[in-house]
Amino acid sequence: MQGRVTILYFASLREQLGRECEDVSLTDGQVPVQTLVSDLRSRDKALDGVFAAMPRIRVAINQELASFQDTVKAGDEVAFFPPMTGG
Structure with a gap:
């Protein structure tokens, strides 16, 4: 099953990329975020640079904090x- 996923970029990530969102196709019905990121990095040099700092990047799926797994x-x-940071 193939489908589309909406990806949102916030704060400094949005500024680095010059875009706030995009829709991408999934080649499999369900994939780990890590696989999605690898696919994004392989097709776009700007995304590769952004995700080079991946241990510091956070992810949410459907507005709930998630992990790359x-x-x-x-x-x-x-x-x-x-x-x-907050206070």
């Missing part, structure tokens, strides 16, 4: 953002 499926929204 969690899976995404068609119709999901995946958001990437830098770590935030």
Whole structure:
């Protein structure tokens, strides 16, 4: 099963890429975020540079904090953002 995933970029990631979102196709019905990131990095040099800092990047799937080992499926929204400090 193939489908599309909406990807959102926030804060400094959005600024580095010059875009806030994009839709991408999944080649499999369900893939780990790590696989999705690898696919993104292989097709876009700007994304490769952004994700080079991956240990510091956070991810959310459908507005819930997730890990790079969690899976995404068609119709999901995946958001990437830098770590935030708060107080």
